[in-house]
């Protein structure tokens with residue numbers, strides 16, 4: 343079954359984790375995929391895997407915060423694949439630190455990638471989606487955009503911002519037949535957990551977090567989420583089956599946010 347046959351999708355942060363899973367699933371379901379990322383080697387690996395499986399994909403190295411580079415990203419999708427129907431604003435980072443000692447540099451870096459990057463993705467994609475007669479935007483938020491947790495204030499601020507930005511985009515562009523929804527993963531086993539900066543600077547977290555250990559302790563389904571679990575929900579939102587779904591938030595967390603148990607991440 344090709345659930346997005348004939349569509350063209352842009353996935354930011356497509357070289358790793360949830361973005362790579364989205365790119366591979368979209369391609370397997372018939373879409374042509376332009377994936378962007380800072381990590382060229384991993385991005386090209388994802389494209390190679392998609393090609394080997396018989397799908398169509400291309401990698402374009404781009405920093406989501408680079409405003410000047412955005413027109414070339416959208417032009418590449420339209421030139422190479424003829425149109426743009428789907429934009430997945432997925433690229434993001436996590437920095438954990440208590441508010442009192444968080445450096446302004448860390449705060450700003452997180453805002454720049456997680457929030458400015460999503461804004462630039464959407465602003466750049468909308469004219470192309472309109473040219474295609476409409477489309478679907480999915481923004482990657484987090485359960486941290488729905489619930490607070492100590493040590494996550496900076497990250498939560500970006501993901502909470504994404505949640506309401508998504509709804510605003512949906513209302514502003516409903517008349518263009520552009521739908522927009524946010525996805526809120528819980529604890530997903532991706533490389534992001536190993537990249538959370540640790541060490542003394544700004545009193546960041548001291549030790550890396552093991553997502554599988556965390557999930558076993560606090561997730562009602564008693565397992566960590568896989569990137570594919572999130573990608574399946576993103577895919578649904580970009581299919582015609584979701585054509586009346588917009589301005590909504592979709593939680594993919596194994597039941598974690600419904601539980602009364604303690605918030606999972608502490609510094």
Ligand SMILES: NC(=O)c1ccc[n+]([C@@H]2O[C@H](COP(=O)([O-])OP(=O)(O)OC[C@H]3O[C@@H](n4cnc5c(N)ncnc54)[C@H](O)[C@@H]3O)[C@@H](O)[C@H]2O)c1
Pocket residue numbers: 354355356357358359360361378379380381404405406407432433434435436455459482483484485526527528529530531532533534535537
């Ligand atoms: N893994 C989880 O548990 C989890 C939970 C909730 C939300 N999320 C969100 O999911 C999204 C994807 O995260 P992931 O877990 O797959 O992490 P990941 O680190 O595996 O992948 C993120 C990708 O984004 C890329 N990236 C980072 N900064 C970039 C930039 N400036 N420009 C372009 N690309 C950039 C990275 O190179 C990487 O390939 C993020 O927005 C993250 O906040 C993840």
